[in-house]
Amino acid sequence: MQPQTTSAGQDRSATDKEGRGWQPYHTLWAVLLGGWFFSYADRSITGPIVTWLINNDIGLIGGSSHPHALGGLIGSLFFAGYMLTQFPGGHLGDRFGHRTMVVVSLLWAGVTTLLTGLITGLIVFVVLRVLTGLGEGVFYSNDRTLIAKHSPRGKVSLGMGVVITGLSLGLTVATISAPYLLDWGVDTFGKEGAWRMPFLVLGGLTLCFGCGMTPYLRRLGGSLKAGGSTLRLLGISVLFCAAIMAVYLVADGAGMPTWSVAVVETLLALLLVAVIFVRRGGDAGSIVRNRDVMLLSVAGITILWNLWFFSFWSVSIVTDAAHSSFAQAAMVAAFNAGAGILGFPAGGRLSDLAKARGWGRRPMLIGSTLIQGALVLLFGAYLHLAGKPSLVVMSVLLFTASLFFNALQPMAHALVAEVVDEHQRGAAFGMYNLLAEIGAVISPALGGALFDAYGTWVGAICIDGGLMIAGAVIYLYVREPQTVPVTAA
Template identity: 45%
Template sequence: MTEQTEKGWQSYHTVWAMLFIGWVVSYADRACTGPVVNWMIANKVGFLSAAANPYALGGLLGSLFFAGYMLTQFPGGYFGDKFGYRTIIVISIFWAGITTLFTGLIGGLMVFVALRVLTGLGEGVLYSNDRSLVAQVTPPKKLGLGMGVVMAGLTVGLSAALVGTIPLINAGKSVLGQNAWKMPFIVLGIVSIVVAIIMRIALKPEDKSVPENYMKAIINLSKYSIVFMIVIMAIYFAANTIGLSDVMIAVILSFLAIVFLGYIVVTKGGEVGPVLKDRNLILIYLVHIPLLWHLWFYSFWGGAIVKDFGGGTLTAALLVISFNAIAGVIGFPLGGKISDMVSHKPNGRRNIFIVMLALMTLFIFIFTAYVTTGGKDMVIQSVILFLSGLIYFALCPVGHALASENAPANLRGAAFGTLNLVSEIGAILAPVISGALRGGSGNWGSALILDGILMGVACLLVIGIRNKVSSNNGIAAS
């Protein structure tokens, strides 16, 4: 596309704003599960009250969501390339709103598991289409900034879930009693449905050549989702029947990513081969496994970590960990802007990526050292977590822009879908393995150290990426 030179509000700004709001509700829907699980464990209510290791089971509930989320990454991007990115985005938000609402209306462990898997399946198609739509409508010199501004909505939704879930539960006690944990799902489900309707009205297609066929898109997505739902639930039931641990269930679920990648290579390798075989893209995919591990380790268990080490109430602990999340409001656009400033240099984005990952690794170990040696000052914890979050969320749009530059324009949806398919292995494993480490050792020290080690591995992987800038992004290769 030609770069827009007009001043003032442009059409791509409207797209940015709508996608920002979409990420707010999408992340609030998924992130509220962690505080809900923490509240249920602390109050010994619901289906976690009788669990032998409630931390491991609670982590598995988060992992099951990401199993569904992981498996629709590639189909979502693939169908976005075919039916329009806006179409799939609206479907994703509406789908997640419906399943989140029903999570709050229906009870029981099995129903909760099934609905969280369904929510993950619906939300899994958002990322690849969001990234592709930003790349499609944004002037090339503002690509990193656009990636960052939009995904700042992620941190707003994450922060809202961390800070607002417990107050919503408390507000629901007078009506729902011990089932007050359902209230956040009811509220967020309704809000998401409303947002989906607004996005459908506000997002108008710019490329009239790409049909926005909602019915065909829903039918095609549903076919994949039904199969994935059956597979995930079958694994869950079979594993429970033979007595596998929660960690082993999560490991098996993570292998679904490898199996599905094999299926993609066999059935669509000729069509999407460029995004499956490119060395730079493969390294970018692998780097994001530790990145997603870190995000969902902190997002799911952050409140429990701060509470265990610092004492105080769960509400206060969630407020402290929210400083890590809210830093993304600054970090996302800042990182995108910085990466745009160096995009013309050889390996410019890659080098910034390496520096940020190294700093991120350092801050993980600083926080670990502080809390494990008895540091309880919540102000100091909040400052460390804010700076850590600032760096983490700043590096995310750098990685996204790097992926966009290395992917063919007509296969961006497939590329971002593959990226998140692979990276969600980290999101699946982090909640349950970290929870199991906490349950086995009695503290979060070993889980924090593991997080730092994995981030260090990501830093080493990025070194292998070589400059390759796609001319379809409007930036000359060096």
Template identity: 45%
Template sequence: MKKGWQRYHTIWTMLFLGWFVSYIDRTATGPIITWMIDNKVSFFSDVPNPHEFGGLIGSLFFAGFMLIQFPAGFLGDKFGYRPVIILCILWSGVATLLTGLTGGLVMFVLLRILLGLGEGVLYSNDRSYIVFNTPAEKVGLGMGVVITGLSVGLTAATIGTPLLLKLAQPVMGKESWRFPFFLLGVISLLVLLLMFKYMRPSPERINSAKPESPGIKEYYGRALIQLCLYSAVFLAIIMGIYFACTQLNFSGVAIAFILTALTPLLILYLYKTKKSDVHPVLMNRNLIFLYLSAIAIMWHLWFYGFWSVAIVKEFGGGALIGAALVASFNGIAGIIGFPLGGVISDRVAHKLNGRRNVLALLTGILTITIFGFAMYLQMGNRHLVVMSVILFVSGLFFFALQPVAHALTAEIAPEGKHGTAFGMWNLIAEIGAVLSPVVSGFLRDSTDSWGAPLYLDGALMGISCLLILAISAHSVPIPFRKKGALPIK
């Protein structure tokens, strides 16, 4: 094994930056909406259930994000992982910039959905590009290091967005909510230039790969056309549901559940029209358990990612900036948790059920910390240092489990179907992201407390742990498996 800095390290770095800008663009929405609710500005000036309505905006973003997941993996396998990743960051930067220019609720919602449709193509292609470029014994580490960008972006947006709002307020007043979108959009486009220049496979990897390998394909134009076509269809569906439900006076929660119903319909459609592509990654019990267990992961991520500042603020976190600092400890934990989880994942990969057992253990401990945090707050405790410590410890286990889940998905999925498998994983997982912001906001408005949403979060994570334990493994050590999915006992 070569020592020193290798080309795959550069690719890890570029993908890290991709996750960073992807998460600052999407995470900023939560603190901005919290600020708009507190200051009763723009379309939050007279909303009767502001947290439910704000959560609905987040859910509409994730509806687009959810629906594009499987097509994203399919597009990457067909046109190349790198082009789709580059288009994702370009799309993200432009959509974020335009959000700052929007003049009303409809355009704000439309651009948030478009952002979700663009950013949704990152996950399946990023994971697949790591597998292609990284030595097999370092795949878990690579996934952990790269996705640390999620944690850094989440933390930067959680802390930085309130600071940007405060900085802009003397000049922009009630229009200050626009400023973070302007700045973050520019940052995304700058990162795009770096990724386009430096994120290429090594010459050795290119020469050793088959010409049809998605790791070296570069069909930008075709990928963009297909991405636009899929996005146009999904945008029309989501906006149509939103307008129809609004006219019928449906609640935000009802709209979110209707949107999640699109997932099984999309899976059925894909199975009917692309059976040869879908069958290997869908008719596998182990993968199905992984997909379903991931719903709780996305629920937790975007319950905290969207509402953590509001939760801490309500339970004694003080002003918006102070609450953001406390809430940020959950995201900061990912800087350690992501790579640590990747290292642990690689070290247990040779053992029977190694990754499965580690994933179940981490998920179980996370469940305990969630309930512990909920009980601490419900008992009336308000110590900010203790809250910060609990959020950090909880985040450590939460972020550590994700690269383990990703590596487990990669080793179970058939060869040549990694993009498709990761796309299906995130398609189903995003059901949690769609429901989490609006259901949690609804429970907050209904009970006048964040206690019920916290307990629900813990219960879902406990169910996820049970699903992971249902995964079975073949007796042959996983690293030596040549091809195909794991047999089922």
């Protein structure tokens, strides 16, 4: 369904003239940035903790015969949950309010992350990580929709870039703070229980921020329909969690390779898309039939593959390649995470400027994706050819590749907002991230399995770079609207 391009009925926030200085939409950006910060710190802390558990041979994971494969599978199961609530989360936001779902998502993440630090046993640990993913999965589609609705028309992509900077901040803080939180955990719980401390600290902070943002979002648009939306999300999450864990337990009992378990989990998402397509009713059916949304969603698989391969395994990649300490590897990996602090807003701003000048967002998106893919391949080649890779060179390559990678994301998000009408944006962003998260589900598990099999990260890195270049090819077939679609009055 192609958006209309007339000027009648435009959203007031998108057309009123801006004043100078701080504007109301800046406050919304800041609050949502905080939401991204805490939700990403909660999810990304798992990667460094898994690496620490493996390096120190701690029983929760380190005692496994294939620890990298098991650790990667835990990350993949989180994203199986995160993926499955993408479309339902957007649909619930369209029904109960996008502000409501943002609050529910963040409070949910705080509770489940806190509980993760209190439990004992691998299975319960996995269940809580899956539940965390299911709750956090509803944040993205509703956050993107709020930005598109309340930002000036010429600054939608900039807003998306500024807000998602919280992703890089959360990822950076989680990566850098992991050694210190684990040291604190050793002093408090002993070495066997030290992994609990990061979850307890980050879960508690997330809960505090979620409670603090609620009054602001209530003032933004009235009461929040938290009761009905939470019950609906809880029902969906119980069903999906049971399905994910059933696949995990059956596959583990059958001795299936861990990467194949991640592949099977993605079939749950594809089954969900098939059900939506069969229904072919209302906004859900029109989103599936929207050629441009689906192309952008498929290309998004490569984005999330890259994001969570490096986010989950970057500390381990540096440690194994350079034989560095855990703390040194965390600092180098932070260059990959921290590049988004510059890349996200810069990409959003450049995208808006290109659109305003009539060039369109797509050419810049294609160029950034190609450059990023080439830099990832260069990084893999350097690790393969260098006897002992330099920490400085790895830092530069990771930062540069990540700079282009983070810049391209708000460009793609703005395109998703433009190829549908406003009342469909929640569902469109839900579909986009549902399919895109297939990359996040498979890449941690496959990367860990490849390392256990070959003793090097080079193969997994080259697969990542090749997929990014394939994503650039897909963008060639997206039809970019010449004007921004009409928003409802």
